Each structure stands twice: as structure tokens, then as C-alpha cells.
């Protein structure tokens with residue numbers, strides 16, 4: 001086995017993010033995934049034959065293309081000799097694929113990888129009820145007319161109702177919005193602060209678009225039946241101001257704080273990122289954006305009250321292991337599942353009782369909000385679950401360059417009470 005080597009982020013791209021049920025309804029998930037991979041190869045100009053491995057995360061698995069990584073890279077025209085596998089870890093699905101590739105690079109197993117993520121809520125796996133599935137299996141074993149009639153007779157009209165995925169956590173049987181409101185009950189954040197955070201997210205995304213920070217990273221997508229390629233997200237919203245937000249009703253709990261605007265929306269999109277060894281980047285004449293320093297995967301103790309506290313349980317461990325404090329991090333990119341969820345995570349990291357429970361008494365302190373998601377976030381840009389992990393990494397790496405800073409931390413919560421934090425470092429300040 002070779003010694004530990006540096007993994008570097010060369011660049012990343014994404015498709016425009018669109019509310020589900022929109023233009024991407026024309027595409028199967030793998031086709032949408034292939035758009036980001038093809039866009040990445042085209043943007044970086046790499047010879048696709050140099051790619052050793054492709055990972056793609058997804059949360060909602062389409063049955064016929066269950067290894068969506070493979071189907072996506074083939075649809076992107078990559079050589080069939082490149083192995084590809086699909087990663088699944090709720091909202092961290094693409095992040096864990098990225099982490100796998102970094103480890104493979106560090107250990108010398110591969111030189112060049114593509115880490116991607118895709119989500120389509122417009123092409124979701126819809127199932128028949130368990131009663132129908134069982135009857136169908138019995139008919140498959142014995143397809144005589146008598147057995148078909150017997151099984152048909154055992155069914156009721158209600159059994160024919162299709163089962164749609166709802167985004168409900170399997171263990172708690174609660175939606176993420178309900179879980180987020182439970183965290184608010186325990187850790188207390190105000191409606192006013194949530195509205196202010198939501199308005200900030202949209203305002204910063206609009207500013208980032210005006211500044212041209214996303215130029216070149218959002219690839220045009222040609223959808224069959226559309227005259228022109230799709231070139232931009234359908235958000236942020238200009239009317240997402242505090243005056244309007246404060247009048248909106250809460251949706252997951254009557255006396256709660258979460259509105260439709262304070263929730264990330266069901267979104268379709270894909271994203272892909274090129275990660276290589278430093279040597280491979282140099283050999284290919286590529287200028288990487290950032291070095292991958294370390295990552296931490298973590299999980300909460302109580303799924304009932306702490307479902308979306310992934311950042312609060314993963315960031316402090318990552319910082320402590322790397323002997324860094326909150327103040328050492330210049331660029332923060334956190335997934336905005338809900339405005340309330342971000343505020344609860346920030347609050348938890350300042351509490352001694354939380355620190356006692358999770359990190360042996362060291363209180364991480366205040367995450368500086370002026371360094372957080374300054375180009376907007378999932379509330380204002382959309383949240384195609386797995387693709388979001390790659391969007392966050394690309395944004396963090398690019399912000400390091402634009403802001404000329406040293407360290408960035410990317411962190412996300414996820415269903416199942418999971419969390420991840422990833423530490424990257426600007427290549428320009430790589431001392």
C-alpha cells in the first residue's frame with residue numbers, strides 16, 4: 001500500500017436547481033445525473049479516460065437504475081471501463097461518496113475521481129401496497145387462472161392506492177419539518193430569527209448571482225421539448241423579505257416557527273465535482289481550488305429531539321481533531337434544511353450542557369454568521385438532497401479563492417439523525 005497522499009478539489013459544477021414537478025419531469029434521474037457529469041468533464045477539459053472512479057449519491061432510488069452512478073456516467077458518455085457506484089446516506093449521500101474517493105486517493109488506490117449527487121422528486125419510485133405486492137408474488141409462483149382469481153378476490157379497492165415516498169423518517173415516522181419543530185421546542189429559537197435568516201439567504205443568493213459568483217458552475221441543461229436550454233435556478237425570490245415572511249403561516253406545527261419559506265423545498269438537480277491527487281492535478285495541468293484536510297461523520301443520540309443536529313455533533317469533533325477553533329475557519333457552508341434547524345445547530349454549539357453530552361465539556365462557541373453561506377443556501381437556491389452536498393463543497397472551495405482565505409468547513413444534517421463535516425484548505429495558502 002502506498003503512503004497517504006493529498007486529495008484536492010479541482011472544480012465542481014451543477015445543473016440549475018428547479019422546483020420538483022417542473023421541466024426536469026421530462027428526464028429520468030440518471031439522465032439528470034449525467035448532465036452534471038458531462039458538464040464537469042467539459043468544464044475541466046480533462047481526458048475522461050483519466051477518471052478512475054465515479055461515485056454518485058442519491059436519496060430516492062429509482063428501481064431500474066438503482067446504481068444510478070453507473071447509468072449517469074454512461075449517459076454522460078464516459079468510458080464504460082470506469083467503475084461507478086451509488087452511495088446512500090440520506091442527505092449525506094453524495095458527501096460520503098466524496099469522502100470515499102478522498103480516502104482512495106489518500107491511500108494511492110486511485111488518482112482521479114468524480115463525486116456526484118442527483119435527486120429528482122419528479123421521478124419518484126411509487127409502489128403498490130404490500131398486499132398487492134404479496135399477491136403478485138403468489139401469482140408469479142402459480143399463474144393458473146384459479147390462483148389469479150383467488151388472489152384478486154383477496155384484494156380491496158383501498159389496496160390499489162399507490163404508496164408515495166413522503167420524506168418521512170422511517171424510525172420516527174415523522175417528516176423532517178415535524179422533527180425540526182421538535183428541535184425548536186427543545187432548544188428554542190424565535191420565529192423572528194427564522195424569518196430574518198430566510199430573508200438573508202435569499203438576499204445573499206441574489207447578491208452572489210449579481211456578482212457573477214456562480215458563472216461557469218451552473219451548466220445549461222437542454223430538456224427534450226424545450227426550445228432553449230435551462231440556464232438558471234427558479235429561485236432565489238425577490239419577495240422573500242421580512243415583511244412578507246412574517247405574515248406566512250406555519251406548516252408543521254400550529255404554534256411553531258417553520259413556514260414554507262423557512263423550509264428547503266422539494267427540488268430536482270444534480271452536481272458533480274472533480275477530486276484528484278495533487279500529483280495527478282499537476283500532471284494534467286489543472287490548478288486545484290482546495291486541499292481536502294479531514295472529514296467527520298457523526299450521528300445524534302435522540303432521533304426524536306435532535307434529528308437535524310448533524311452539524312452540531314460533527315463540526316466540533318472535526319475542529320478538535322485538527323486543533324482548530326471556530327475562529328480559525330473563514331468560510332462556512334452549512335446545508336439550510338430549515339432556517340430553524342440552522343439556528344438550533346448554532347445555539348447548541350454554544351451550550352455547555354450540549355458539549356458535556358457530546359464532546360467532553362469543550363464548548364465550541366459561536367459560529368460567526370457573517371462567514372456563513374454568504375452566497376445563499378439551500379433555502380434560496382433549492383435542495384435536491386444529494387446534489388446539495390456537492391454544491392456546498394464547490395461553493396466552499398470557490399469562496400476560499402474569491403475571499404482569499406485559508407480554511408473552510410462544509411457541514412450538513414440528514415435524515416436518520418446523521419451529520420457530516422468536511423474541512424478543506426485553500427491551495428494558494430497551503431503552508
Ligand SMILES: CC(=O)CC(=O)SCCNC(=O)CCNC(=O)[C@H](O)C(C)(C)COP(=O)(O)OP(=O)(O)OC[C@H]1O[C@@H](n2cnc3c(N)ncnc32)[C@H](O)[C@@H]1OP(=O)(O)O
Pocket residue numbers: 059090091092167175176177237239240241244245248251259260261262263264265266336337338383385413414415
Ligand atoms: C434530506 C436530508 O437528509 C436533510 C434535509 O434536507 S431535511 C429537509 C428536507 N426538506 C424537506 O423536508 C422539505 C420540506 N418542504 C416541504 O415539505 C414543502 O416544500 C413545503 C411544505 C415547504 C412547501 O409547501 P407548499 O405548500 O408547496 O408551499 P408553496 O405553495 O410553495 O408556498 C406556500 C406559499 O408561500 C409562498 N412562499 C414560499 N416560499 C416563499 C419565500 N421564500 N418567500 C416568499 N413567499 C414564499 C408561496 O408563494 C406560496 O404563496 P401562495 O399561497 O400565495 O401561492
